[in-house]
Amino acid sequence: MKIAIGSDKSGFAVKEAVKAYLTEIGADFDDLGTTDLAQVHPYYQVASEVAPLVQANQYQRAILICGTGAGMCVVSNKYRGVYAVACEGVYSAKMARAINNANILCMGGWIVGPEMAVEMVKTFLATDWCQDLEDWRKENMKKFAVQVDAIEDEIYG
Helix, strand or coil: CEEEEEECHHHHHHHHHHHHHHHHCCCEEEECCCCCCCCCCCHHHHHHHHHHHHHCCCCCEEEEEECCCHHHHHHHCCCCCCCEEECCCHHHHHHHHHCCCCCEEEEECCCCCHHHHHHHHHHHHHCCCCCCCCHHHHHHHHHHHHHHHHHHHHHHC
């Protein structure tokens, strides 16, 4: 799995901790956001560079970190087939994958500390869509996916 990671200034410290973890486990990732605090990229620029790459399946997952996670999430979700979720804990990161099939994890550098962010990333990357769900819920999720595709077809043509 190829992973994109990016942040603005507010998410930089958390991003660096996540990068250290990804390096430690030998993950295939690229840092596409602010890499030097002397040349800061705003959240909307980072998200609008990463989300189309996820949309094109050049990256199967992405991790975006701004102040609250909300800005990266809003911008990322403008792209068809991109499902970004702003999470504040391990459980929400797991459910974002299991229930929503999220392909971008957004976090807030003002909200989540580096250790929590690493735990969230571990869970996000290790969880599959519908993992650990009851059979009835898995069936609902499959119906949900078809409905979401139809909504996207209607919006994007």
